[in-house]
Amino acid sequence: MTKPIIEVKNLAKNFGDNVVLKDITEQVNPGQVIVVIGPSGGGKSTFLRCLNLLETPTSGEVDFNGENLTTLDPKRVNELREQMGMVFQNFNLFPNMTVLENIKLAPMKVKAVDDAAATKRAHELLKQVNLDDHADTFPSNLSGGQAQRVAIARALAMDPKVMLFDEPTSALDPEMVGEVLNVMKELANQGMTMVVVTHEMGFAKSVADRVWFMADGFIQENNTPESFFSDPQTERAQDFLSKILM
Amino acid sequence: MKKKWVLFLALVIALFTGATMTGTTAHAASDDSLAQVQKKGTLVMGTSPDYPPYEFQATVHGKTKVVGMDVAVGEKIAKDLGVKLEVKSMSFDSLLVALQTGKVDMVISGMNPTPARKKNVDFTHTYYQGGYSIVINKADKGIYKNKDSFKGKTIGAQTGSTMYNESKKQTTDTTVKGMTSVSDLILGLQSHKLQGVAMEKPSAEAYVSNNKELASIPSDFDLSASDTSASVAFKKGSTSLVAAANKSVDQIKKQNLVNKDYLPAAGKYLKTNTVNTSMLHYWKAFLKGVEYTLIITVCSVFFGFILGVLLALARMAQGGPLMTGLRWLATAYVEFIRGTPMMVQVMFVYFGLGLVVNLPALMSGIIAISLNSGAYVAEYIRGGINSVDKGQTEAARSLGMSRGYTMRYVVLPQALKNIWPSLGNEFITLIKDSSIVSIIGVSELIFQSNIVRSDTYRGVAPIAVIMVLYFILTFTASRILNFFERRMQHD
Numbered sequence: 001m002t003k004p005i006i007e008v009k010n011l012a013k014n015f016g017d018n019v020v021l022k023d024i025t026e027q028v029n030p031g032q033v034i035v036v037i038g039p040s041g042g043g044k045s046t047f048l049r050c051l052n053l054l055e056t057p058t059s060g061e062v063d064f065n066g067e068n069l070t071t072l073d074p075k076r077v078n079e080l081r082e083q084m085g086m087v088f089q090n091f092n093l094f095p096n097m098t099v100l101e102n103i104k105l106a107p108m109k110v111k112a113v114d115d116a117a118a119t120k121r122a123h124e125l126l127k128q129v130n131l132d133d134h135a136d137t138f139p140s141n142l143s144g145g146q147a148q149r150v151a152i153a154r155a156l157a158m159d160p161k162v163m164l165f166d167e168p169t170s171a172l173d174p175e176m177v178g179e180v181l182n183v184m185k186e187l188a189n190q191g192m193t194m195v196v197v198t199h200e201m202g203f204a205k206s207v208a209d210r211v212w213f214m215a216d217g218f219i220q221e222n223n224t225p226e227s228f229f230s231d232p233q234t235e236r237a238q239d240f241l242s243k244i245l246m
Numbered sequence: 247m248k249k250k251w252v253l254f255l256a257l258v259i260a261l262f263t264g265a266t267m268t269g270t271t272a273h274a275a276s277d278d279s280l281a282q283v284q285k286k287g288t289l290v291m292g293t294s295p296d297y298p299p300y301e302f303q304a305t306v307h308g309k310t311k312v313v314g315m316d317v318a319v320g321e322k323i324a325k326d327l328g329v330k331l332e333v334k335s336m337s338f339d340s341l342l343v344a345l346q347t348g349k350v351d352m353v354i355s356g357m358n359p360t361p362a363r364k365k366n367v368d369f370t371h372t373y374y375q376g377g378y379s380i381v382i383n384k385a386d387k388g389i390y391k392n393k394d395s396f397k398g399k400t401i402g403a404q405t406g407s408t409m410y411n412e413s414k415k416q417t418t419d420t421t422v423k424g425m426t427s428v429s430d431l432i433l434g435l436q437s438h439k440l441q442g443v444a445m446e447k448p449s450a451e452a453y454v455s456n457n458k459e460l461a462s463i464p465s466d467f468d469l470s471a472s473d474t475s476a477s478v479a480f481k482k483g484s485t486s487l488v489a490a491a492n493k494s495v496d497q498i499k500k501q502n503l504v505n506k507d508y509l510p511a512a513g514k515y516l517k518t519n520t521v522n523t524s525m526l527h528y529w530k531a532f533l534k535g536v537e538y539t540l541i542i543t544v545c546s547v548f549f550g551f552i553l554g555v556l557l558a559l560a561r562m563a564q565g566g567p568l569m570t571g572l573r574w575l576a577t578a579y580v581e582f583i584r585g586t587p588m589m590v591q592v593m594f595v596y597f598g599l600g601l602v603v604n605l606p607a608l609m610s611g612i613i614a615i616s617l618n619s620g621a622y623v624a625e626y627i628r629g630g631i632n633s634v635d636k637g638q639t640e641a642a643r644s645l646g647m648s649r650g651y652t653m654r655y656v657v658l659p660q661a662l663k664n665i666w667p668s669l670g671n672e673f674i675t676l677i678k679d680s681s682i683v684s685i686i687g688v689s690e691l692i693f694q695s696n697i698v699r700s701d702t703y704r705g706v707a708p709i710a711v712i713m714v715l716y717f718i719l720t721f722t723a724s725r726i727l728n729f730f731e732r733r734m735q736h737d
């Protein structure tokens with residue numbers, strides 16, 4: 001049996017009186033693609049952000065490669081974050097830098113990669129996301145779909161072991177959703193371990209190894225996409241699916 | 247108004263000295279003032295050089311220096327002590343504070359040894375016995391006879407001077423207006439805001455002989471000897487130094503050196519001074535002013551900015567009690583600096599800090615303005631940092647960048663871009679506000695213009711010149727800042 005790359009044990013998180021995550025225990029194996037779906041406000045983003053400690057869990061633990069993030073010193077957390085790329089709904093590209101500079105910044109500053117090597121790698125990644133002709137463009141001149149693909153390239157530049165996606169296509173015009181999902185699919189085919197929060201059911205059906213249905217602070221259901229969509233086990237999931245698949 | 251600040255400052259400094267006194271009582275008991283000056287090899291004289299012929303600025307071989315009969319007196323004392331004389335210029339109001347805080351060793355500035363002053367400093371015997379005159383416009387010559395002719399009128403005198411106090415006491419129904427510099431008073435006279443200006447007789451004569459529009463009348467003030475005589479002031483308790491200086495002063499008196507040598511020599515400087523009163527002739531003085539104004543501004547902006555960044559970061563520090571303490575301190579600092587006048591801060595750094603370390607005026611000015619500017623810049627930067635979207639920080643952190651790197655490479659550059667216009671305004675404000683350091687005698691534009699004014703006996707022209715110079719500076723600065731702002735607008 002392979003060792004899980006991420007293990008979540010009894011994770012709980014509250015903001016003041018607002019209990020968002022109640023008790024979550026799950027694991028992600030190397031190469032797996034997990035799709036997290038669930039109603040808005042259910043705590044999906046919070047959960048994802050707990051995985052790389054952008055949000056500090058209130059209790060429980062998050063293990064990455066066997067190391068419990070919640071007990072590590074900040075320096076080690078930074079090192080482990082390098083191995084978990086994250087893609088945000090709003091891209092969060094650095095507006096004052098060109099596409100190329102966006103991608104090169106972290107490898108050069110954090111990993112001390114030299115300029116030539118970082119540039120070379122950045123161009124490779126831009127080719128991978130079909131944007132090599134936009135290397136010197138500033139983010140404000142990119143379409144949403146292009147910006148999100150740059151954001152993916154930027155995260156990949158750190159050579160992460162896991163990629164976290166938080167609704168990567170939700171802020172996009174419909175005609176641009178496809179180009180981003182294609183990049184993600186390719187990534188999955190290459191064997192990248194991915195945790196994806198999304199409302200794109202098609203993507204979940206065709207790419208996911210497991211679907212986690214999250215609501216009310218719990219993972220209500222952990223299932224294969226086939227069973228989840230054809231035969232959801234919980235009433236909560238049935239209810240959710242009936243609403244969005246109408 | 248300035249007087250009040252001086253009082254406030256004196257109070258603060260008194261507290262300061264009170265606190266440090268305990269450590270130095272051993273010193274105070276045995277007076278070693280003379281030995282110390284001799285060990286130093288220099289005698290520092292403080293004076294307010296806008297009071298010809300006592301002391302004023304003159305151009306000698308292309309260099310501006312302070313001359314006048316008081317300087318001659320100072321030179322004599324220094325020579326008799328076998329040390330070098332160093333002259334420090336500052337406003338009359340600041341002189342005694344400078345003496346008490348050890349910025350200068352003695353004050354010679356046509357100062358009368360009044361009982362009030364005697365409480366705070368030690369005086370030598372008098373080296374000169376003058377009298378008071380009132381300078382008026384020549385056109386009014388028939389109208390005013392003496393101090394009693396100014397009923398319902400306004401006369402002026404130098405703030406903090408004996409004339410000022412006596413004018414108040416000895417006139418009825420006359421408004422007495424105080425100004426710091428005699429040039430300003432003369433200007434007030436010529437623009438008819440004042441009908442007369444009370445000053446010492448030699449000064450009055452110097453002004454009248456150099457300006458055909460003016461005339462002088464006797465004051466007829468009822469004055470005691472101590473009100474019309476001039477003495478050298480030393481720090482309280484410097485008995486040995488006073489005794490040594492008295493030997494020189496007595497010689498000056500006995501040989502009538504003031505009237506025989508010093509005054510005629512001063513008169514000659516006055517003549518060379520007023521030969522050419524065109525502003526162009528004084529370009530060097532103005533250039534020096536521009537230079538110092540720029541030095542002060544650029545240095546203060548630089549250090550103020552660094553301080554501002556540090557303060558802004560400290561104000562946003564989060565974590566344990568140490569961080570909370572840091573945040574609290576930074577907040578207190580910013581509030582305090584923003585809640586006190588820059589002028590007081592400048593004087594505090596120069597005189598107050600001077601008790602601990604002896605800083606030159608220019609450096610004190612730069613420090614004070616940097617400290618001040620830092621507080622304002624901190625607030626801009628804090629606002630700028632808060633204006634950067636939180637997503638930027640999250641993206642950077644998710645890439646493994648540390649808190650520090652995130653701030654340095656992602657947040658600060660964007661924050662700076664957002665607040666660039668505010669920082670630019672701060673820079674331009676500093677160009678103008680740097681004028682405040684003129685009170686501690688730094689040769690920036692205002693200070694230089696005052697010198698030119700008292701040199702040339704022309705009130706308005708130098709002001710017009712520096713107005714234009716200031717405008718050129720600020721205008722150029724804002725063009726340059728705009729240029730950079732446009733360069734940052736690529737996104």
Ligand SMILES: Nc1ncnc2c1ncn2[C@@H]1O[C@H](COP(=O)(O)OP(=O)(O)OP(=O)(O)O)[C@@H](O)[C@H]1O
Nearest residue numbers: 015018020038039040041042043044045046047167
């Ligand atoms: N920083 C925060 N401070 C306080 N409350 C927060 C914070 N972040 C999230 N929450 C609250 O936590 C709850 C869950 O939010 P979260 O964003 O995780 O849900 P979500 O499932 O991602 O929803 P959506 O589909 O809208 O993105 C919400 O009630 C939200 O208001």
Ligand SMILES: [Mg+2]
Nearest residue numbers: 044045046167
């Ligand atoms: Mg969300």
